[in-house]
Amino acid sequence: MSRSSKKGPYVDAGLLKKVSLLKSGDKTPIKTWSRDSEIAPEMVGFVFAVHNGKNFIDVVIREEMVGHRLGEFALTRKFVKHGGKMQRELEAAQKVAEVEKAKAATAETPAKK
Numbered sequence: 001m002s003r004s005s006k007k008g009p010y011v012d013a014g015l016l017k018k019v020s021l022l023k024s025g026d027k028t029p030i031k032t033w034s035r036d037s038e039i040a041p042e043m044v045g046f047v048f049a050v051h052n053g054k055n056f057i058d059v060v061i062r063e064e065m066v067g068h069r070l071g072e073f074a075l076t077r078k079f080v081k082h083g084g085k086m087q088r089e090l091e092a093a094q095k096v097a098e099v100e101k102a103k104a105a106t107a108e109t110p111a112k113k
Helices: 013-021 085-112
Strands: 030-032 047-051 056-060
């Protein structure tokens, strides 16, 4: 849900304080549980360790991330993958094709020299 425009964006005050204490370009991760905090322009270039419910995920803040929330970059659910027997067969065939391609590439390299 969006926040009321008269209130402005929610940025955790503790995070802004920690950012102000660090030098710009410092790569020391700032630990936070505040996933709902928006990314402010002052945070660009810093590393945040965002908690996903189980462990901390390092997120390097870039210019494009301003206005988004910290939690968007630390996923809480792990995607396993779809498929069963059919998917395994497709992956095995793809792996064999990659190996053959690599062998063909190495065979061509000495011939050129």
